[in-house]
Structures are given as C-alpha cells and as structure tokens.
Amino acid sequence: MLRNSLLTGAATALVAVAMPAAAQDLTAPDYPETRTGDVVEEHFGQQVADPYRWLENDVRTDKEVADWVARENAVTDAFLARLPGREVLKKRITQLTDYERFGLPTDKDGHYFYTRNNGLQNQSVLYVRDGLDGEARVLIDPNEWSEDDATALADYAITDDGSKLLYAIQDGGSDWRTVKVMDVATGTVLPDTVEWVKFSNLDWAKDGSGFYYSRFPATGEGETFQALNTNQQVYFHTLGTDQDGDTLVYETPDQPELNHTAQVSDDGRWLVVTSSSGTDDRYEVTLIDLERPDADQMTLVPGFENNYSYVGNLGSRFFFVTNDDAPLKKVVTVDVTAPQQGWSTVIPESEQTLDGVSLVGGKLIASYLVDAKSKIEVFGLDGTPQGEVALPGIGSAGGFGGDPEQTETFYAFSSYNRPTTIYRYDVASGESTIWAQPEVSFDPDDFVVEQKFYTSKDGTRVPMFLVRSKAVAESGKAVPTLLYGYGGFNISLTPGFSPSRLAWVESGGAYVVANIRGGGEYGKAWHDAGRLNNKQNVFDDFIAAGEYLIDEGITPEDGLAIQGGSNGGLLIGAVTNQRPDLFAAGNAAVGVMDMLRFDQFTAGRYWVDDYGYPSKEADWKVLRAYSPYHNIRSGVDYPALLVTTADTDDRVVPGHSFKYTAALQAADLGDKPQLIRIETRAGHGSGKPTDKAIEEAADVLAFLAAFTGLEIEK
Template identity: 35%
Template sequence: MSQRITRHLGSALVSNELNLLLFCHYLEVAALMPHRFTRRCAAVLLMVLVSQTQMLHAQPPSTPTSPTADSYHGVKVQDNYRWLEDWSDPKVKAWSEAQNAYARQTLDALPNVEAIRERVTEIMSDESISYGDLHFASGKYFAIKKQPPKEQSFLITFGDLQSPDQATVLFDPNVIDTKGTTSIDWYEPSPDGKLVAISISTGGSEVGNVSILDTSSGKQVFEVVPRVNTGTAGGDLAWTPSSDGFYYTHHPRPGERDESDLNFYQQLFFHKLGTDSATDRFELGKDFPRIAEIEVEVNHSTGLVLCNVQDGDGGQFSHFIRSPSGSWVKLSHFGDKLVQATFEPNGSVLAITRENAAKGRVIRLPDPVNEPNKQLPVIGENNDTVVTSFYRAPPSLLATQDRIYVTYQLGGPSEIRVFDHDGQQLAAPKQLPISSVGGLEHLTDNDVLFSNASYVQPTQWLRFDASNNKTIRTALSSQSKVGFSDVAVSREFATSKDGTQIPVNIIRPKSTTNAGPLVLYGYGGYGINLTPGFNAANKVLLEQGVTYVVANIRGGGEYGEQWHLDGNLTNKQNVFDDFHAAAKYLIEKGYTTSEQLAIMGGSNGGLLMGAMLTQHPDLAKCVVSSVGIYDMLRVELSPNGSFNIPEFGTVKDPKHFNALRAYSPFHNVRDGVEYPATIFFTGANDPRVDPMQSRKMTARMQAANPGGAPVLLRTSANSGHGGDTGLSQRIEESVDRNAFLFYHLGVESERHSPH
C-alpha cells in the first residue's frame, strides 16, 4: 500500500522535505492501524499534503515599482504603485489577471474546497423565496422576488398578500441575460397601478436607464429615459397623481458635460409619457453641488412635489417644495439640521430635525408653500435615535390619515413606534427581540406593511391592522430551510480606548463553550446602522463551530448623529479603536484567541480592515476585505471620490490631510512586518470604490513581506460593488471566503445537512 501511495505523491512530496518527513511518520503510525482505516486516512493525507505543497510553491506575481512623489502641505509622500491606477493600461490588466491566477492557484489548493462548495451551493441555491422593496398602488402589490437558483431577483405584481404565489412576473432579468449580469436597480409603480417605471443596469455598473412596463402584460410601453440612475449619485423617480408623467433624477448625457462629469451634477427633470426625453422639462438643480443626490416625492392628493437633496454622502440636506404654480420654495439649507422630510396625506410636511436634538425629533410644516419657516413640534427627542432614510430606502418616517409611524434605532436593533398626529404614543406592532424593522409601506386607511428580521429568524412581512392593533403575518414571509435553533444570540459591550461602550452582537453555536474560531465583522461609517439581519449562508460558519460577531462601532448612526460624527473626518481613528476594543474584548472574555480570530469588512469596512492590518498586525489570524478603500490620499480623485469628501475629508485641508495620512492603510504598510493572511475582493466595474484601491494595497502588502502569509487579490470581471452580483458569482465568492477562513483558522470542515 505504501508503495502505491508514494507513487501518487510523486514529485509533489519529494520536492518538499517537510511533507516527506511528515508522510514517513504517518506511515509508521498507520502500520499499527486497521487496514481499512489506514487506506482512508492515507487518501485524506495525500489530498492535504498535495494541497499544502501547491500552496507553498505558489508565489504572487512580481509587481514593478515606479516611484511617484506628491507634496501635501510641505510633506512629501512617495507612491511606488501609482501605475496600477490606470485600468486602461494593458499592463495593469495583465497584472490583475496574474493576481487572479495566483489567487486561484492558492484558493483551489485549500483543503475541502469541494465539500465547502457543495454546502455553500446547497444553502445559497436552496434558500427560500424572499420578497423585498414592496409597494402598494391602487389595489395592487408589487415586489422584488428572490428565487434561488435564479441568478437575479425579478419584479412581480399580485393582488393578495396571502397569495404571492399567484403573482404575474413583470420583468425578469434572468430571461434576457442568462449570465446574471443584468439587474434591477429599483422600480416605482404609477398611482393607478397600470404602469411601472423600472431602472435596469448591467455588469454591476448601476448606470440605469428607466423603462416603462404595462402591469397587465409586462410589456414595455412608451420610451426609455436614459441615465436616471448611476452608481455614484443613485437615482429616484416619482409619478404625477394622474400617472401620465414623472419627476426623475437626470444625469448629464454624453455631450452635455465633459466625460469626467457625466456621473455628477444630478438635477430634477419632468418627463411626460409619449414624448422624447430630450425635450423633458428642467425643474430644479442648476445651483446644486456637483455631488448632489436627489430624492423626490409627490403628494397624490395635492400634486405638490417635495425634493430632498443631500450634499454628497455626508448627511447634509436641503429641501424644496414645488408650488401648484410650478415655482420652487426652499424649506431648508445645507447645515440646517433638517435631515428628512415627507408628506402627510393633506399636503403638510413632516420632517426629522436634529436642531437642539442630536438623536432627532419630528416637526410639522403645516403650510410649506406659503409659510416655509413655520415649524410646529410633534414628537420630541428621547433616549433612542430617530432613523433617517435616503437613497431609495423604505421610509423610516411615514404618515397615514391618523397615525405617524417612526423607526427608532436602539444601538443596532431597531423598532417601529406609532403616534397620533399630536405626537401621543399609541400601540405599536408586535416585533421580534434583538431585531430590525423596515420596508414601511402604507396600505389603506392607517394600516401599514413592514418587514422584521433577526440574526436567527428570516424576514417576516407583517401587516399592522391599526383599527384593532393586530399584527398579521403575511405569506410574503420567508422560511429558511436551514435551522438556527442550535444558535444563541447575545449582546454585550466592549470598552473602547476613550471609555465609550461598544455593542458586540454575538451569534454562537449553543454547543460552543470554550475559546474557538470567530469571525468579527464591522463597518463604521456614513451614519449607516448595522442592524440584525438573517443570512442563511452564515450557517456554513456556525455549523463548523465558528462564532460570528457584529460590532456596532462609531461612524455608524446606531446612537444618533453624534455617534456618526465621532467616527468621521478627523475623528476616524475612533472607528478603528472601537473595532480593536471589540476584538480584544472577545479574546479577554474567552470567546476566541488571536490565533483563532478572523476579521471581515467591506467598502468603508474595507478601510477598517486596512487600518486593523497596519495598526494591529498581530490582532487576527486572517483578514477578509471586500471592495475596500486603502489609499486615503487618492480616494477623492476617483470617479466617486468627491461624494466621500464629507465623510473622510480632503487632502486640501491640512487638518484632514494629517488625519488621513495617519491612518491611510496603503501609506502605513511597513516592510518586514508579519501581516496576517489576507484576501482582497473587488469588482472590475465597481462604480463606488475604484478597484485600483485593492490593486495598490495588494501590491504594497506583497512587497512588504514576500515570504510571509499569503496576500491574495480576487477581481471579478462582471461585478461592481456587490449589491447586484448574480447568484453564481456570490456562491463562488462565498466558497473562496469560507475556504480561506477555515484553512487559516484551523477549522476542519465537515459535511453537514440542513436541520
């Protein structure tokens, strides 16, 4: 038997002295074991040793340096990898392909990859049908339906909340694009329910043109309106009460501005159905900032139009209302701390303000057209934070005939509270503990539809009957084929460097009692709240004994705007200190050790991972960082960079520059440091974070310690920032991520079945 196995090992073993010694030792032990067991173990050992030998021999491609120096406020900063920024350069594409090949060679050689792929595919392809982005118009329901194994979600309409299985498919991108690279950005039904406007984009670009569909047939009618949505400023649309036209976000078209400005200067236009969009009427925005982002709403009773404008991604808003005569009245200026506005049924305006209320309070503008400065208090500030919504998110503030529904953030979890129009609190819907709510949609009278999910319970869609305070579960609710009854959820608090208490949400197998492998996830930026959410794919980790933890660090909005401000601009270091404190807490409390800890984040959370790598290289065993930002001195020069200035600052400001330079991951990689094993994920078509960020960080880390732990770069050719990535690509990314984690955390993956 030993001769037969030795022949199979071949040159792989003899080329690696350590593996050969291990194998010989194994043969000595195996001679004492039962024959069948010996054969089985030999096969396993063969697979492991060959895989490890392949990984040992894999080497990253060489990266030439081409030093470039910049001077900022008298400080000279050298950049050896500026050349990697130019994606049009064939040399950069060749380098990227070589990095992909190196990543594939390394990842494919990891142990148990096929078993992991089988399990990941089983869970992600067999996930239950789920529904999102629900709308109600003239007795019809509309929803985005996710139905694995279909690559992309699709648009449906139906007439009964308890019978979505009888829905009509209005638009299915899987039919027109079997590769899964075409996706729905968003949609908006007309008030009469007969038409739906839908933004469609390809390749993860999020550059969406709007088509009009007939809801009785699903056929496209009327003309296509181009460039309503982009991956930088987003996009929005609101129908007139008569359903014969709509207000929409207009991005410059080729020839209207310079090529570099086509994804900026968003304005508001009006389109009349049946006309050429080239003749559309300009409404508002000639004096808006270059990085303006617009949200528009029409009151179907009065025809009044409300326009909310954000100055980039920094949380500064201005608001306008269109009078019946067509003139626009300004309701607030950037910096006024009025952060959200929406119509009440009668045409008055409800707004969320942070003026003298850091956690938010609700006010009313009873006659916004004629008395825009008249504000009346409705709901005062309390200990919890009023959630704000933007970028086509479901409303966090919703008014019906006699009720006001307000979403509150509780430091991570969220809940809906109900008030009358005088601000008196009323009975609220029933909601899950340690959960998140969303998807608020007005139905009829005072009834609403909303979603509710937790870390261990999939999304429920619930109808709240306000007349009798009943919460009714609808057939839109998801049911997971993967059970989480063997998982416990707890919420604890770590103490950051300055004494701030940081929530850590711990999702752990009930059978785990000792320190073990753990994945810690964080974000910390843009005032975004990390709320509890159900992810069936997390079962791949949990069933192998891996604990999953989410940290609610500063930079988000979990405890209000001050929580956000304490983690942006020159305060960004607090974000990194919070995450480090969360990791140290988990180690000190015996949940894990540094050798069993993985950290993970994406986008702004990728910046967080870069900071952890450079500031605390011995904190974790491995790092997974997706679509991240790493060169903080160059980020504002990328296509989406200007939108980030309100959050990160600009190198033109000396104070901002000093802060950016101090934590910029790319500039703080040090030669000779033993960094943990790291994998960077990026999409070649990412409109939000330039993929050059991942390229440069990879090159710098590989050069810093050539013989150290692997640093991998995985670039997907047909995806962007991740939100509209097709199912098959998401599966493969999950396989690579889990195989990487399991190997470096010492998890011996075993096959499990759903329960």
Template identity: 40%
Template structure:
C-alpha cells in the same frame, strides 16, 4: 508554511510633496487596468489565488451549505397603488428576485424577471416605482454590475414598454404626477457637456412626459449647483406638493425646497426654501390630513418628527409630534387614519435592535407598541396611500429569513403576511449583544453569534463598517450561519461612524475623528481575546467598501492582532481616492487631500501609505470586481502589491478578481462562490476545521 512566491511588481520612484509631506506612490502604474503590464500582473495574481484556494480544505462543504441556506429565497413588503400591490420575490431556484404585481381581482403576474431579460444573469433591476394609480411602472436596469441605470416605463396591464430607454439615470428617484402621464426624476448631464473625468457627476432634476424624447425634458432644478450634489424629489399623494432636496455628495445634511404646483405649474414650480445651509438632514411628507410631517435630525441627533402647515413650512412653525428619544433612533413612520382615533406608527432602533410604537396622530401621545416576531431588524413600514388601518413591514434576525408582517390597528395584532418561499433548516444559534470599552472610554456594542453552550477560544470573524451613518443590524446571512454551524464565532461590531446611536455617533467617526472607528474595532478584538472568545491566531476580520477601508487600516495598524483579513471592494489609497470612481462624493465623509489639515488626517491612516517593510502581515485576501464603478479596484491592486513586497511573514497576500459584477447586486450563484472562497480562506488561516 514557506513564503509565497509573488508575481513581480516593479516599484517606481514616484514621490510627491503634498502640503510639505513627501508621499511615495511606487505602484501608481497599477492604477491603469488596461496597460499590458497591469494585465500581466493581474493574470499572475489570478493564477496564484486559484492555486492557493485549491490547496485549502472545505470549500465544497462551505459552498454547499451557503447555497442550501440561500434556498430560503426572499420576499419584500408590498407597495399598494390603486388596488394593485407590487412586491419582490425570489424562489430557491432563482438567481435574481422578480417583481410581481397582484391585480385587483387577485391575479398574480410577474412584471420584471431579470433572467428573462438576460439569461446570463448580468442584468439587475436597480429600482422601480409604480405611478399613483398603479397603471404604469417606472423601472431601472443595469448590466454587468456597473449600476449605470437605464430607465424604462411599462404599462402594467399589458406588460408592454411605453417609454424609454432614458440613460444616465444612476440612483435616480422617480416622483409620479397623478394620472401617470409625467414624472420628475434625476439625470446626469451628457459626458460631452461636462469637464473631462466628471461624467459621474452634474445631476439635474427634470420633468418627463410619457412618450416625449428625454432630451426635451423640462429642467426643473440643479443648474449652477455643486457638481457632486445628489437630489431627491417627491410629489404628494394629491399631486399638489413637490419636494426637492439636495445634498453635497454623501454629506449628512441637505437643503430642502417645497412648491405648490397647483398654484404655480409643474413645469415651473415656485420652490420655497424650507431648509438651506443648515447642518442637518430633513425630509418632508404631506399627509392625507393636509399637515406636513417633517422628519429631521435638526436639533435632535437621534431624529424627531414634527408637523406644520405646508403653506407656512419654515423652521419656526415646526411643532414636535415625536420628540427625540434619549436612547432610541427614530427610523421610520406610517399613518393609519381609517380609525375612530387615527394613529401614527413610529419605527425605532435601540442599540441596533428594532421596535415599533403606536401614537395618537393628533398629539403624539404614546398608545402602545406593535408586536414584532423577536429581537431583530424591521424594514420600511408601509401603508396604503389612500389610507387604512393596516401596515406592513419586513422582519429578519440572525436565524430568520426575511418575512413580511401585517399589523392591524383595529385589533392591535401582528400576523405573518408573507414569508420567503423556500424551506431551510437552521442549526441552533445564539446571538448576544455585548458592550465593551474603546480606547477613549466610549462604550461600544457588538453582536456575538455562536452555537450555544460552547466555550473556550474559537476561530472568530470580526466584521464592521463604521461609516456614512449606516447601521449594522441583525439579519439572516447564509455566510454567517455557515461559519457558526461549522464551529466558528461571528461578531458584528457597531462602531462609531455608523448610525446605530444617531447622528452624533456617525460624526464621532468621520472626517478628523475617523481614527475612532479603527480604535473601536481594535478594542472589539481585544475584548474578544481578553474574555476568551478567541485568540490572535484564531481571529479573522472582514469588511467591504468603507468596511474594506476599516480592515485595511486594521491590518496595517495592528498586524499582530489578526490572523486573517478579507478586504472587499475597499478604499485604501486615501491620498488619491477622490480621483477615481465616486470618490469625490465622499470627501464630506473622509476629507479632501487638497486641504492641508484634511490631508494630514487621511495620510495618517491611509492603509497604502502605512505599509512598513519587514512587518509580518496577516493572511490577506482582497476581493474586487472589475465592473465596480463606485470603488475602483485599483485600491486593492496597489495595497496587495505593497503588502506582498513588504511582508516578512509566510502568510499569503492574495487578490481575488471577478469580471462582469460590480459593487452591488449580483446573481445568487456569484454570491455563493464569493462566500465559499472567503470563508474557506478564513477557516484555513484561523484553524477552523470544516
């Protein structure tokens, strides 16, 4: 191959002294997407990517197979309210999942179809919450991938809107009061009421009454608090207990308050502190039995479930119902009380594999286990709000599209409740969990997915995330299956920084310990090479968002170890990341460049600042989305230009850009195209014949 002729990109002599360190930023001009120079550069990068992709074999075969595998469709677990159930389903032909309800007489109706609202496919249903009686539905829509949700309320019986639009509701929880006439929710202050550049922050908790102007809503909580706070809010089934929680950005800790709104007032709840200033995460749930269930990692990094009386909710009164398990992480629970002996179902992940156990509700004594379809991932366990003997949960693994399973506590049996409506045949695939040793001696695990019986070095994709306590667990993926069926190996590494082994595992990969995440990733690659799974010239790495930071750091720290990189919606300039998108909410995870010690951590691994001229960098494809309001595409623009200037090798450095999509949900056809392009790129640069 010959060196790729890259679009011209001027290098400015911008050098700032930060905490005594000189920091160069030659491509700061690329931070402005509206400047004529940036637009010209982007147009040239678009042409370069299209020309390179057109020269690669196999794209149509990848595209066809990914589309075929996605024809399985999708289905979600039911939410029961007042005799109705609500659920999501996507058929093989649909671009977006549709929200349905099943009425008490068994009639199924579509409530919200994003394509019926907007045939372009750019409108997404961000969240929904029925009221306690199943008569009204609060739902949130956004357009073009910007995730700027607008809230509406629907009358379920007629399908008519009865309230909204209410703007500035991004990531808003909705907690209905009994009767469906009012709810608590979270809304940002208007842009003209906050300092310039802070319109994404400054949330507050409000009480909204149906049919009244949102600007007249009653302020409940949040005035004078940290600008980056996120708030949670919930109301108990009987309407008596209001819970409010607050966390600074994405911090793994929260403050929690509880109010008896029957004794005070919904408009002026007398909030009592349950937890404040404690380095732990805690959630509260008041059960039908009147006990308060406390789900917490306080003094229990793998989490435990406690009980207490909501009238005396302080920490000193908490009593363990499910103590911390030394190996498994507690993830969920549900109560089944229409039984002679009421039971508690507890969801766990053990080294990223899900399981459910059954316990006596009064004492926590383990009574047995819930049968599950296999070694995979279980979604949220749900029961009827009014009580019962049934529970529902979703299940998926590497070859099984998501199904909904029903557990009957009377019989102890699990049966298939619903499955994805499409039909698809999946080739024979084997998944095995492998333990390996990281640089500092820590044992880390990864899932290796391949065709059974094949040996010898093969083109391999190594994927990871390693941040924010997020766990990577087995799941059906059209992209993974298409790659493996074509003869490749796909590996998912459960790195520190994630939640696979609990909160201690998370904290071992955040702030000043972030380098552990990258070391775990490099060690995974080295283990795959040492055991003959692949070779450096056949190894690709991929990651998105925080995982984009991961692979950005990997390619700048160990360019010799990887043949190809796909870096999607990444954070890459870690010196200036807080200034853009939602960056200021993440300094509790990464640190702040305003603090000398934390700046030193960030600068030491910031991919943009670790590019070295004369280095042969691997083939790299950045994928970005113009409507991304979480991670600004400027990160990828700047590192792409820096690598194109610096590389001494002949492997291409490319930028793939999409408009009118963002960081999260997208139409299926857009996902198919993205997968086809990235798989084709990695196949071409690892030697996979398609």
C-alpha cells in the same frame, strides 16, 4: 427572504471527516510581477511615492491593467482551489441560500407588486397580484436579460392606479441605471427610455402622465466608470416622448457639487426636492408647486445644516424627520402655506435613535434603534403614543411604507438566525399577520444570538452581537471567530440573515458584529465620534473588540478573522497595519485604500464629509496617518489577507484594491499570503448574481477558515 424544505437541525447538518488546515501548504505563493512607476508628489512638505498609480487606470480599457488582473486572479484562483473545505462550504452555502424569499409588497389600487426568488435564481423576479390573495403573475424576470445574469432590476415605481410600471436596470454591478416603462396589464415594454441616471429617486406624477428622475450629464468616452459625478439635475419625462425633450425641473449650475433627488408629495401637489453636498444628512429642501408651474420655487429648509427628511403630508401640513436640535432625531411639522409660522414638534426626541418614520393610515409609525436592535412605536398625528408593534426578538424590522389613506402596510423582520419574514400590519387594529415566511434547511433555535458590551481604548462602551451554535455557546469553548465591522457614514449595523455567515457558525465558529463609532447606532454623536479627525476611534473600537473576544475566551489568540466592505474595507486595511499581531486572517472587500486620492474618482468626492479633504493640510495629515496603502509595515509579520473587488465597481473604483494589493505583495510581511480576488461583470455589491455571490463567499470563508483553524467537515 424565504425558503423551502426543513431539514435536520444545524447541530447535525455537517458531520464526519475533518479536513485539517495543516494538510494544505498555506505559505504565500509566488506573486505576479508588478511594474513600479516613478510617481512622487509633494504634499504639505512631505514627499509621497505612488509607484502603482498606473493601476488606477480602467481595467476595461487599459491592456496592462487587464493583464495584471488576469495574472493576479490566476495565482489567487489556484491558491483558493486547493483550500480544505472550500467545496464543502460552497455546497452548504448553496443549501442555506436555497429558500423562497420575498420582497415587501407595494399596494397600488388593489394591485400588489413584490419580488420573489425561488431560491437559487440569480436575480429576483417581479410579480403582481390582483388582490392580496390573487394569482401571481410575472412582470419582469431579469434572469432573461443577460447570459451571465449580471443585469439586475435595481428599483421600480408604480402609478397610483397600478397601470404603469417604471423600472431601473443595473448592468454588471454599476451604479448607472437605465430606466424603462411597462404597461402592467399587457406586460408590454413601452418605447420610453431614460439614460445617465444615478443616485436617483423615481416617482410618478399623480396623474401618471410621466415621472421625475435625477441624472448626470453624459460622460466622455472611456470616463463612464471613473469620472467624478457632478451637476446632477432633476427632470420630468412625459410618457411617449424622447429623453431629449424631457423638462428640466431643478438644477444648481453655480453649485455643481450638489446632488438632488425629487419625490411627489402624498397629495400630488408638490414636488419635494432634497439637495445634499456629500454623504452627511445635511439637506436643503425645495418645494415646487405642481399646480402652479409659474410660481416661484420655495426653499423650505435652507442652509445644509441639518437633516430634514420628508415623511408625508396631509394637505399643507408636512411632516419631516430632523436632527435639528435633536441629535437622536424627532418628528416635526410645518404648514407650507404659512412656513413663517414656524415648525412644531410632533414626536419629541427620545432616548433611542429614531431610525425612520412613515405616515400610513392616519398614524405615524416610528422605528427606533435600541442598542442597534429595532423597536417600532405607533403615534397619532398629534404625537400621542398608541403602542408598539410587537417584534419576535432581537432583530431588524423595516418597511411600513404606504400612503396616508391606506389601512394596511407591510414590514420585514430578520435576525442572524432568522431569514426575513414579511408581515402585514393592520393600521387600525394594530394586528400583525404573517404574509410570507421562509422554510429553511436549518433550525433557528440551534443558534444563540447575544448582545454584549465591551470597553474601547478611551473608555467608550461599545455593543457587539455574538452569534454561535447553541452547542458552542453552552460548551464555553474558544472557537475561530469572524469579526465584522463598518464604522462610518452614519450607517447602523443591525441584525440580518446571511447564509454564508450561518455556514461559518454551523461549522463551529462564532460570528461577531461590532457596532463601532462612525455608524448611526446612537445618533449624531456616535457618528461624529468616528469621522474626520476622530477616525482613529473607529479603528480603536474594532481593535478593542478583537481584544475583548480573546480576553473573554470567545476566540483563541490565533483564531480571529476580520472582515469589512467599502468603508469597512478601509477599516480592515487600517487595523491590519496598526495591529497585525492581533488577527490571523482578514478580508478587505471593495475598500477605500488610498486616502490621499479617494476624492478623484466617481462618487469619492462625496466622502469628504466623513474623511475630510485631501487638499487641506490638517485633513491630509490625518488621512496620511491611517491610509492603508501608505502605512504597510514591511518587516512585520502580517495576517493572511484576501482583498476582494470587482472590475465594474464605480463606487469605490478597483484601483484602490489593486494598488493596495501590489504594495502588500512588494513588502516583506512574513509567510502568509496577501492575495486579491477580482470579480468580472460585478460592482460594489448590489445586483450581484446569486451564483457569483455564493462562489465569492465560499472562497472568502475557506480562506479565513484555513488561517484560523476552523475545520470544515464533510
């Protein structure tokens, strides 16, 4: 991401009159009345009440739910509008967001495709240059697609000759995609249109005659945003034809729970179909010979036991990343014309987690996580080490895409105090040069990014990143702190830039990211230690992080705010129930809050890999023990909570947050407010317009600041 004009340093960016939180009445407002139902179900000998089951209904079609949403938003909006410093935060977050930022370029036959945002555009624009330094030309401006700018460019793919553009449209934050095609030279949008695409790769045939995609069956009326996603199929669409005539390439009707994504091999001969049954990286890989359509499909990797992720190929020699007998992952190769000869290791398992590999310019570029920080190493095709790509500090590097014959690639680097810079990497020489660098309204050197380690309840050593202004770090003062976590699905939290979090730090607070178990920072073992019947470790790790911050004098006892989204929203709900005394305030965003019914909606069925099956007694008992909705402790003082969700979230349906908030507001939790903020025409997060993102960030941070004592200055 990138930007304009360099202003004065962060130490002087916010000055003058303090607006103390005490000036505002922060007691809980009168909540709207919420109807309770009489749903009680028996599960494994236990009676479980679900009085707010009706709030699972779709807000778009159920008038009673829509009315409840409107009344809740009215109360929340009135409370947030009065918060001290809210407008100051919005102004500063806007300033920090207002910088030119670029996406990674893709080179197709000398045509360079990339996204750019001039700063405050609600959606980034897709450009093309003829030649690396050629004049930029707009191809797609999503800001022209809808009045509220909530329609986004979700993905795109280009033919090898750069003549045709395949792109996916996301509306209102939904996971569903509409796919269209553009002629690059003229900018003409072709008639080809493909619907019902979700969780799909998009890839062209090498001759540009059409493309491969994955889709689900069309849903029934009123079920589009809530029905379970099953029976995904891979199709080929021939340019100039209707979707009804698309060719079915791959399906598993006897296993409707499987997902299938497809990509064309580097040489164009093979279609690589990767199948999965949930969120775990346990795959089955099938090869389809595109030169011999009548040939039998080849199951190259059977069994759904390990991660086998396609990297690239040189002829019949295919490269994969795998965790088969390598929990931190390694690179292996196989001759697909003689797979019976077996696999051989090219890059053996290291002491660090292998996060990704690309095959570019006759080399393998491997990205490692070293205590959740990026390290990039280069290897020959025989696995011979050929050095590192030098990075500018603690941060995250990603990209390195391209084809085996290309001599250049691009990568991005960012950190908590540094927006994304795009680098061009010459594969032959190993030289990196800046392709696009942001000009920002602060001095990155005014902030200190540190990594610390703390001990969890069971003695496990856990890392965290700590971000403070240099002035605060040198003073040694305990300051209001925002602690963020996720802890699930093998997802690693690595350093990245956020304008809103920097605004918090500029205001004198600290920002902390805890790399708790359940993530992928230390490979399979770290993930396994935080899921299924080990899920409590995730909550223990996060609670221990909060205790460490207080014990070390980084934050005062009444100054700790917590935040997490999606699985991280579940985290916030669970730890608040378990240790309400530890936290002053929290933001649970788009969270999974009813752990007994999560598998009943949209993508929820995939999550059983991390959570377990509510239909199985042993799993149900674990889920029931920490489910946020079912473990609210009436009669105990709770921190202030702001729940955030959106009406078009079809990943974690908003009913989770609706039911959880209704239960909070019905309980006796003390004087602090338990509010919900429900965005319209937005989803799980992706595609959200810049203006909506800024508004939400200002609301959330003003709320957290008010209850932690962070004084926002004019």
